Structures are given as C-alpha cells and as structure tokens.
Amino acid sequence: MNDPEIRALLYPLLTEGVYIDELPTGTTRADVVHITPQFMHGYEVKGDGDTLLRVAKQLPCYTRAYDFVTFVVTEKHLPKLLPLLPEWVGILVASPEGLRPHRPASYNATVERAAVAGLLRLSEVKAYLFDRGLHHVGLLRRRDLSHLLATAHSIPLSGLAQFVRDRLMARLPQRLQARAERKAERQQRPARARKRSRKPTVKRKRAAVTSPRK
Template structure:
C-alpha cells in the first residue's frame, strides 16, 4: 500500500476540527496533523515503499510539538517500528481492509513551548508575546524567541498551545483557497507538446545531404 491510499483511509477518522497535510514541524514535515480546539495530533505515514530510516529524527520533532503522535504503517514495518518509538506513541496498521489499531496514542508530556510556537509565523508568535506584555520581542529573531519560550516558565504552555491551534484552524480556509487557485492555474496552462525525438533515419539523411553539399 502506498502513501495516498493510506491517507485516504486516515482522513475519515479525523473527526472535528481540521487536518493539515505536510505541516512544517521543526526540521521535518508531519504527514498529517489533526487540529481541534483541545489538541494537536501528528501522524506519520509509512507505506510499503517507505523506510524507517528517518524515524529517529522525525519522532523528536513531533514529540516536542504535538499532544498526540501516531505512526501509520503497513504490516511490513510494524515489527521494526515498535522498538523505535516509546509506548505513548500510537500505532495504526494499514491493511487493504482499512486501518487496524495496534496501540492508541497516549498523552505526550514532552511538548516544548518553542516547538509549538514554531508551527506559526514569527509575526504571530510575537503578537502572542506582546499581548502578554513582553514588548521587547519585536526585534528578536526566531531562535531568540524559541530560547525565550523554552526558558520562560511564566509563559503558560496551555495558553500558547490554544493560541497556536486557533490560528492554524483559522488558516485552513486560506490553505484550501490557495490550493484551489494553484490547481486552477495548472489546468489553465496550455498543454506542452513534446518534441518528437529525432530518428536515426532522419539523422542519417541530414548527414548525407551535408556530404553532398
């Protein structure tokens, strides 16, 4: 089974809120993120043609940002995946009949303020901090903001996470509209005709003409 087939089975299970494909998350992209008013659930899809080589790098990115994390894999990957992920990480097994729950995702206690804020634009994060009375953040760079958030325990994680979830949910209609515009632009472009490759016979004819000249 491939990635698109697995995602098609996953989407109907994501009830309430919105889901976002390929959401940039630290140094990687989460395949699907389900965002509701109360939590963010990151999903990583591994089809038959994928490998598990990137799991050790992907997992910390998701663990720092999402309340829940689930890997959706085919039977081929199940045994090799389990030693790579902690028990709180959920696992779904993709089969031709549908997605089979192997282990439900548990609460993630390793979420970091800086990683959650990293899901938004820098201007939005600064807006949040300014509303808290931190007026000096206007000229800070992303890495400085991340360091501030990770060390300033006076900034409530729950409040920051709620702000991030709300902004991402509000942005979804814009994403869909932009996606529709890009699709319409692709369909409106004239189809380019491929040039026919030159045959050996045509090339030989040209050579004979040149020699005759």
Template sequence: MRDADLRAALHQKVLRDHHGQADTLVLDELGLWYGTARVDIAVVNGRLHGYEIKSDRDTLERLPAQAQVYNNVLDRVTLVVGETHLEKAIKIVPPWWGVKVAFAGPRKAIHFREERAPGTNPAIDPVAVAALLWCDELIELLASLGAARGLRGKSRDRLTRALADLLPQDELRAVVRMRLKERSNWRVASART
C-alpha cells in the first residue's frame, strides 16, 4: 500500500460523510506552524482534526517531530498506519491520538480498523493555532478588534502573537476554524466541501 492509496481510501471510506457537510472543509496537506509541518488531511468543522498517514512504505523517522507540531495545533489527531508500523507508532504518539490500522482485504481493497479512538488534545498552544492564519487575515481580525494600530507591516509571527494574546483560547480557535473554512484561495490543491 502506498501513501496515495491510503489517502484515497481515507477520503472514500472514513471521511466520506464529511465531504457532504456544508459546514466542513476537508483539506489535503494543511501547513502548520508556518509550514514547518504538514498534516496529510485536515477536517475543519467544529474542531480541527488531523489525519497523518504512515503507509508500510514510509518510515517513522519524522513522526516524533511532526507530533510535536500537531500537538500544539490540532484538536484531535488520528494516525493511520500500515500494520507493520502499528507497534512502534503507538509508542511514539500521545495516548489521546487515535490510531487506525490500514490493511488490504482479500481483493486488495484497503480497509481500516480502529485501534484507538481519538481523544481531545489537552494542551493546545493558542499562538500555534493563530499561526494558521495568513498576514492579511491576521490584520483584518486585529483591526476588527481595534488592535491593529502599530502592527501593520509587522512580521507574521508578531501579528500571530498579538491575536493569540487578545482572544480567549476557545474564541480564537473558533475564529481560526471559521477563517479556514471561508478561505477560497488555498495555495495547495484541496478537497473543499
């Protein structure tokens, strides 16, 4: 099984219902923390749920670093692994991550078995959440809060931190999810619903 095969099967079998929901965005390759990591699939609705794929052909070398970034941003994470990686992968990711095992059926179709259901992230970093927004979105939000004065032309990191300082975490997370769903000019190919 290749990564692309697992991704297609996830969209068709696991995320099928999300594709039909008007208030949901399903996006391939969502960049996190200024693009230092990308989660394979993100589902944005009342929460931000990331799916990270590690097929049998992949290695788990990058998973610890990816997990650090994902743990700061995502409300939920599900790791989708081939059977050969299951034992080692479960030891790498936090216990609140969900784990699905991908396996080939008798006719070579890909199926998924839930090894562990995803829980809720206990420690989201508001700055990392705000970093999902682009500069123009940050300025627009800061201006709507009457807090853009002196910040126009500042770095994206400075704008991100200013917004994270202004809004309570739950409100910030809701605003960021709303902005992601409203975006029409994604820079990467996406499956938008």
C-alpha cells in the first residue's frame, strides 16, 4: 500500500476537530496532525515504498510538539519499527482491509513550549507573549524566542498549547482554499500547454571529420 491509500483509511478516523497534512514540525513535516480543542495528535505514514531511515530524526520533533504520536505503517515495517519507538507511541497497521491497531498511543508528558510555539508563525507567537506582558519580544528572532520559551516558566504550557491549537484550527479554511486554488492551477496547465504551438525540433548533424590527405 502507498501513502495516499493509507491516508484515505486514516482520515475517517479523525472525526473531531480538524486535521492538517504536512504540517512543519521542527526540522521535519508531520504527515497528518489531528487537532482538537483538547489535544494534538501527530501521525507518521510509512507505506510499502517508504523506508524507516528518517524515523530517528522525525520522532524527536513529534515528541516535543504533540500530545500523542502514532505511526501508521504496513505490515512489512512492523518488525523493524518496534525497536525504534518508545512504548507510549501508538502504531496502526495498514492493509487493504483497513487499519488494525497494534497498540494505542499514550499521553506524551515531554511536550516542550518552544516546539509547540514553533507550529505557528513567529508574529503570532510574539503577539501571544506581548499580551502576557513580555513587551521586549518584538525584536527577537525565532532562535532567541525559542530560548526564551524554554526558560520562561511564567508562561504555562497549557495556555500556550491551547492558543496554538485554536490558531491552527482557525487557519484550516485558509489552507483548504489555498489548496483548492493550487489544484485548479495544476488542472489548467495541461490545457494551456496543448494550445501552444510546438516548434519542430531541428537536429543538427555533426560535420564529418576527415583526416587530411597526405
């Protein structure tokens, strides 16, 4: 099974809130993120044609940002994947018959403020902090802001996470509209391309190289 086939099985299970495809998360992108008013659940999809080489880089990014993490994989990946994941990470096994739970995801107690804030635009995070009395954040870069969040214990994780969830859910209609516009553009490109007159390809013959007569 490939990635689109597995996602088609996963989407109907995400009934509450919204889900976002390819959400930038740290130094990677989460395949699907299910966002509700109460939690964020990151899903990583591995089809038959995928490898597990990037799991070591993906998992720490998801661990810092999401309340729950689940890998959705085909049967062929299961034996090699199990040693790579802590027990609290959930696993769903995909087959043409559907998704079979191998183990459920447990609550992740290692979420970090900086990673959660990193899911939003820098301007949004600054506005949130400014409203809470941190008026000096206006000129900070992303790296400096992340350091501040890592040490600013006066900013509760629960409040920040709620703000991030609300902003991401509110942004979904914009994402869907932009996605529809990109799809419409792609569908129009072949039609325009067919209308263009094609110039005949001219093949140049190489001049024959002859040895000078002696």
